[in-house]
Amino acid sequence: MDLDGPESFAEDAGDDSDELVEGEQPAEDRFYIDADWHERQGLSFNDVVQERMCPQCQLRVGEEVEERYPVVDRKTRRVTYELRRVQYGSRPVSIIRDCCARKSQFIVPDMPVLEVVFRILLANGNQPMPLEHIRDQLREWCPTGRCQWLLLPPETVRRIVENDQFYGLRRHEIPEAA
Numbered sequence: 001m002d003l004d005g006p007e008s009f010a011e012d013a014g015d016d017s018d019e020l021v022e023g024e025q026p027a028e029d030r031f032y033i034d035a036d037w038h039e040r041q042g043l044s045f046n047d048v049v050q051e052r053m054c055p056q057c058q059l060r061v062g063e064e065v066e067e068r069y070p071v072v073d074r075k076t077r078r079v080t081y082e083l084r085r086v087q088y089g090s091r092p093v094s095i096i097r098d099c100c101a102r103k104s105q106f107i108v109p110d111m112p113v114l115e116v117v118f119r120i121l122l123a124n125g126n127q128p129m130p131l132e133h134i135r136d137q138l139r140e141w142c143p144t145g146r147c148q149w150l151l152l153p154p155e156t157v158r159r160i161v162e163n164d165q166f167y168g169l170r171r172h173e174i175p176e177a178a
């Protein structure tokens with residue numbers, strides 16, 4: 001193999017910026033969990049999320065804990081931390097992100113597709129994510145690659161997510177630039 005020929009170097013240096021015109025491809029759809037949807041269904045989003053916490057965390061729900069939170073001094077702009085008492089589990093998404101999603105039972109092969117998509121979003125603090133990234137993360141939960149939700153073609157997963165009626169999964173609408 002001759003890799004150091006002058007031709008290949010010239011090719012690399014070539015300006016190929018006009019091959020990918022920005023804005024030509026449709027923006028990547030991102031999905032998130034719409035907490036308001038749950039409330040509109042008469043469900044408590046916090047309850048729904050707490051059900052996905054690990055057994056240890058579920059036992060602690062309602063326990064009073066101290067939480068450190070940052071306070072910025074308006075004059076000096078210095079950040080100090082103050083303590084406040086909160087109920088454990090009152091912000092379940094961050095508990096799942098920081099604890100439960102790191103445990104091996106958080107996602108198991110026999111869970112339905114929508115359940116695992118829901119859990120991956122929770123594990124990421126419900127940041128809107130493209131389905132491809134969700135799939136990448138699901139791969140880490142299924143080393144054999146033979147879990148039902150990995151075997152489905154991406155278009156099928158997309159259709160299932162778009163037709164969801166139980167998890168409040170929504171496409172993230174990016175506000176039009178004014």
Ligand SMILES: [Zn+2]
Pocket residue numbers: 053054055056057095096099100101
């Ligand atoms: Zn936990």
